Amino acid sequence: MNHTSSLDNEADYSDDFDFTAEPSAQSCENLTVPNELAGLRLDAALAKLLPDYSRSRLTGWIKDGAVLLNGKRAQPKDKLVGGEVLEVTIVPTEENQAFAAEPMDLDIVYEDDSVLVVNKPAGMVVHPAAGNWHGTLLNGLLHHCPALAQVPRAGIVHRLDKDTSGLMVVAKTLPAQTQLVQQLQARTVKRVYRAVADGIVPFDGKIETQIGRDPHNRLKMAVLPFGGKEAITHLQVLERYHNHSYVECKLETGRTHQIRVHMRAARHPLAGDPVYGNPRHSASDEVKAAVKSMGRQALHAYRLSFVHPTSGETVSFEAPMPADIYHLLSVLRLEAGLDSSLNHADTGQTPAGGQDDDDWDDDDYDVEVVYVRD
Structure with a gap:
């Protein structure tokens, strides 16, 4: 398959950025x-x-x-x-004051002298920006590790949408940050997401398109026929239910909202996505209630692998599905007559019936999106 309100995203930093030299106090x-x-x-x-x-x-x-x-x-x-x-x-400007340490509970999955891996919760903005000057992951990182004030972007090298949960790696030193950025550019950092998508995704494959700003809405991203940036997502179906699919998405590139836009363009938007989703998607009352209770897109950065910048060894981390998406999956599995424990997902599960919303208006996307088998 060849995709926020604020364009805070699951993208990589491609431009150098340095904190302003202004004082943080008068x-x-x-x-x-x-x-x-x-x-x-x-x-x-x-x-x-x-x-x-x-x-x-x-x-x-x-x-x-x-x-x-x-x-x-x-x-x-x-x-x-x-x-x-x-x-x-x-x-000092409000923006400058935003780069201040703030105490908060961070779910640190791993930490050493060079890097730390954090499991970001849904609802947390990664980097201060207009409308979100405080309470961001960056603020929490500066409190957790004050030395990060000496590293551009407090060591952050890639981002997640505000309402996407999951794993991020943060560099604690400038050499480590440089190394990780080089890995991202070389596409050797492996990022695996798990998500719940609307409809029955037909089979595993690859979505390869160009992504850029939506010409009809500059606050959104879209698949473009030309002029965008190359975006590649590898897709595997883990389970199929009556009207939804549990999928795993592996990023080869890291464009803004890539997974969300790709799934939207493929007519299988993520459940609960407030920007790219289909609010009219057919589902039972129980499933609709579970989707609504999430209050966000069902997307989680599940696995992260990279070459450790100091040891040179490949390291890999996983973060369990958060409670809200786990609950939705449990409801979907029970409705489909499956074991709700999720401990043994049948990747070849055939749905007991199911439908796509063929009458869903997709006029905003006139680009044909095809599944390319891996």
């Missing part, structure tokens, strides 16, 4: 206006004296009273003659 700058700036407005002079800050930000500080001219509150348009004393209170 500080004060005392400046004397040089004679060569005589005749300039205060806001223009400040832009030259403090080039690390934008003109609009400096103007805002002046209007907020954070800039004193010879001990008195000033206005942006005040003209300078040279020799004035400026007292500027440097006010």
Whole structure:
């Protein structure tokens, strides 16, 4: 099969990123206006004296009273003659303040001097961004390991959607981060997800498409006929039920919302997906209640394997299915007359009947998606 509201995602960081050098708390700058700036407005002079800050930000500080001219509150348009004393209170941005340590309970699966592996719960944003400046995984990591403040992105090298649970690896040193990023680029980090999809997925295979921003909705991603980035997902059906399938998805690439978009484009969106899902999918009242109770897409990063950046050995970790998805699977298995324990999934299980929503309107996706057998 050839796919958030905020585009916080199961993607890899492809661009270098460094924390801003601004202080995380207020500080004060005392400046004397040089004679060569005589005749300039205060806001223009400040832009030259403090080039690390934008003109609009400096103007805002002046209007907020954070800039004193010879001990008195000033206005942006005040003209300078040279020799004035400026007292500027440097006010950190909300974004800068977001990179602060916050105590929280993190499910650390593994940790040593180079890396840690965390099992992220659903509902947690990975990285601070507009609307989510606090309470993110990054904030918790900085509290758990203060030394991560010296590593770009606090050591985070790949991400998960806010409402996707599961495993992530975090580098504790810059060399380890560089090594892991290289592995991601070489596609040697193995990431396996488990999910519940709508409908009866016909067989195992590979979804290979291009993915980019949806031309009809810039807050979503979509399969594109051209102009997107290569996206490859390997799919295996673990079990089939009346109207759903339990699947395993192995990422070869790590595009934004890749699994969610691929399953959506293949007409088997993930159960409960609020962005790419099908709210009209046919199901019993019990199954609908289980899906609704999740309040998220049924997607979990189940297994993670990579070459340890220090030892050179391949290490692998697994995180059990979270309670909400486990409950949905139990309901589906009971309804299909299967053992609800999930301890021995029959990957060749044939569903006792089942249907796809053939009348589901799919006009937004005019790209034909085919299953390519591995």
